[in-house]
Amino acid sequence: MAGELNLNSIWERLISQRDQAPEAGDGLSAALLAALSAEGSGNARFEVRRFRPLPAGTVPHGERGFSVDQSNHSVVVGESAVVKWFTPPLPLPQPGPELLAHLVAAGFTATAPPYAALTRRADGGPDVLVALVTGYLPDARDGWEWCVDEAEAGRAAFAEELGHLAADLHAALATPSAVLPQPVRREPPSGLMPYRAPYLARAEAALVEALELTGGHDGAWLAAHADALRTALTPLADVADTPLIRVHGDLHVGQVLRWRDGYAVIDFDGNPVVEAADPFQPAARDLAQLGTSLEHAAQVAIKRRGVAPRHAAQWAESARDALLNAYTSRLARHGRSDLLDPSLLRPFEIEQECRELIYAARRLPRWRYAPMGVLRTWYPKESHA
Numbered sequence: 001m002a003g004e005l006n007l008n009s010i011w012e013r014l015i016s017q018r019d020q021a022p023e024a025g026d027g028l029s030a031a032l033l034a035a036l037s038a039e040g041s042g043n044a045r046f047e048v049r050r051f052r053p054l055p056a057g058t059v060p061h062g063e064r065g066f067s068v069d070q071s072n073h074s075v076v077v078g079e080s081a082v083v084k085w086f087t088p089p090l091p092l093p094q095p096g097p098e099l100l101a102h103l104v105a106a107g108f109t110a111t112a113p114p115y116a117a118l119t120r121r122a123d124g125g126p127d128v129l130v131a132l133v134t135g136y137l138p139d140a141r142d143g144w145e146w147c148v149d150e151a152e153a154g155r156a157a158f159a160e161e162l163g164h165l166a167a168d169l170h171a172a173l174a175t176p177s178a179v180l181p182q183p184v185r186r187e188p189p190s191g192l193m194p195y196r197a198p199y200l201a202r203a204e205a206a207l208v209e210a211l212e213l214t215g216g217h218d219g220a221w222l223a224a225h226a227d228a229l230r231t232a233l234t235p236l237a238d239v240a241d242t243p244l245i246r247v248h249g250d251l252h253v254g255q256v257l258r259w260r261d262g263y264a265v266i267d268f269d270g271n272p273v274v275e276a277a278d279p280f281q282p283a284a285r286d287l288a289q290l291g292t293s294l295e296h297a298a299q300v301a302i303k304r305r306g307v308a309p310r311h312a313a314q315w316a317e318s319a320r321d322a323l324l325n326a327y328t329s330r331l332a333r334h335g336r337s338d339l340l341d342p343s344l345l346r347p348f349e350i351e352q353e354c355r356e357l358i359y360a361a362r363r364l365p366r367w368r369y370a371p372m373g374v375l376r377t378w379y380p381k382e383s384h385a
Contacts, residue, residue, distance in 0.1 A: 029063055029075040029083040036116050036133060045121055049097055051104050051114040055080065055135075081115065082136050089120060089128035090269075095279065096132060098179060099246060099268040103169075105177035110165055111264050112137055112257070139260040143253025143297065151301035151312060156319040159294070162256065163326025165263050166290055170283045171334035174245045185244040185280050198278070200236035203351035207233070210354035213361035218372045222357075225379055229354075233347045242341045244280035251286040252293035274355065283339040287327060288348035292374060294319045296356075299373040313377050 037054055064076050074084045100114040113135035120128050150158055174184050207229055214222050222229075248255070250271040257264045271277055298312040324345075331337050356371035 027063070029077050029085075032083055032118065032131065033077050033081055033133065047119045047121060047127075049101070049117040049119065051100050051116060054115055076136055079138075080136055082112065082134050084132045084134070086129055086131065089130045091126040091128055092119065094129045094269060095246070095249065096267075096269040097129065099173070099248075100132075102177050102179040102183070102246070103172055103268075105179050106172040106175040108169065108172035110168060110262070112266050134266075137257055137259035137261075137264055140257040140264070141259075143256045143258070143293070144300070146258040147253040147256075147294065147297040148300045148305065150319075151297050151315050152305045152307055154311065154315050156315060156322055159319040159322035160326040161263055162253075162290070163323045163328075164330045165256065165265060166251070166287060166323075167327045167330035167334065169248065169265055170245065170286065170339055171331065171336050173247070174243070174336060174339060180246065183245060199239055199282075199347075200233060203233045203236055203347060203354070204230065206351050206354040206358065210357040210361075214357050214368070214372075218368060221372070221376070225375070228379065229350055232350050235343045236347045236351075239282060239341070239344065242282045242284075242344065243339055244278075245283055245339065246279055247281045247283060247286045249274075249277060249281075249286070251290045253290070253297055254293070282341060282344055282348075284341055284344035285348050287324075287340065288345050289352050291320050291323060291345070292349050292352045292356075294323065295374045295377065296370045299370040302373065303369060309373075316377070 033054070036048065036050075062078050065074075072084055072086050074082050076082055097117040097119075100111075100117075103111065104114060111134075115133040115135065117129060118131040118133070120130050122128060147158075150156070176183055207226065211219070211222055211226060248265065248268060250267065250269070251265070255265055255267045257266060295316045298307075298316040301307040301315075302309050302312045324342075328337070328340065331339060353371040353375055357368060360366075360368040360371065
């Protein structure tokens with residue numbers, strides 16, 4: 001009963017705050033953790049989906065902000081758990097809770113330990129995801145910090161561990177569980193576009209939008225290379241022999257924490273800038289985005305750390321090669337080499353850079369230098385255009 005009262009109190013406080021995120025120090029996150037530690041999993045207004053038990057002896061006291069660049073708001077409680085508040089709450093279904101439950105069932109542990117998801121039952125409208133509670137990883141830094149450090153120093157040895165992490169993740173996502181008894185598909189979910197066309201059509205649409213939104217010298221360069229980029233997308237016309245799995249959906253170095261005990265992949269909420277993304281996609285989608293994010297780290301090192309472009313490009317090439325080699329060898333150890341079709345990597349990479357340009361145009365204009373720098377690296381002989 002105490003847990004239910006706490007949950008009711010939490011929601012009433014959230015209602016009173018309207019669109020404002022709970023702040024560190026206001027007690028709301030600690031109260032949620034206390035409610036989850038009590039008996040009872042919800043009430044008429046809430047549902048709590050539990051993934052793993054909270055560690056024994058967890059004392060929910062002390063809150064502090066979580067200094068990470070993200071659209072939602074996270075609070076560290078008692079140096080043992082992180083409460084990620086969705087602001088605003090997200091209408092269900094959302095991929096995060098289901099994928100976390102599946103990964104727990106599949107035995108994948110290279111992530112922040114997932115404890116629970118708090119859902120509000122709606123009156124008339126869709127239910128909404130209010131918060132996720134995960135374990136706190138000491139000394140964690142995301143890849144936009146540690147990976148840029150590696151680029152500046154010219155070190156690429158980390159990429160082997162990164163490739164193993166991605167392969168382990170995909171092998172787990174392709175492992176049947178009670179949550180996802182059929183995690184691999186050969187056909188798309190019903191209601192999608194014709195199977196031979198959706199990935200190509202989506203990529204071509206991203207290129208068109210990037211061309212429309214990118215102006216100035218960058219826009220002229222992009223227009224001059226549009227035909228070459230469009231031609232490079234053609235392998236996406238037929239992916240009929242490629243298995244489809246529940247991919248991460250937004251896998252980049254910023255979603256990989258380096259912490260006291262190694263690496264952890266986080267944030268299974270999908271790509272916030274891609275509407276109606278297919279839940280089942282080729283594994284190459286994730287790997288392509290992860291690989292391009294290494295090149296983005298190189299561009300950040302050039303712009304913010306003064307690294308010579310030639311050295312940054314060499315580092316990115318070395319890191320990407322190590323990533324791919326480690327990924328493919330690890331998939332083979334899992335007996336799942338069939339999950340990767342290498343011919344899809346470059347097309348998905350080009351689509352990803354187009355989406356980065358769209359993101360820059362619509363949300364973060366100063367970011368445009370990164371995808372443009374990568375594209376110019378891929379077409380060096382004509383980068384003066």
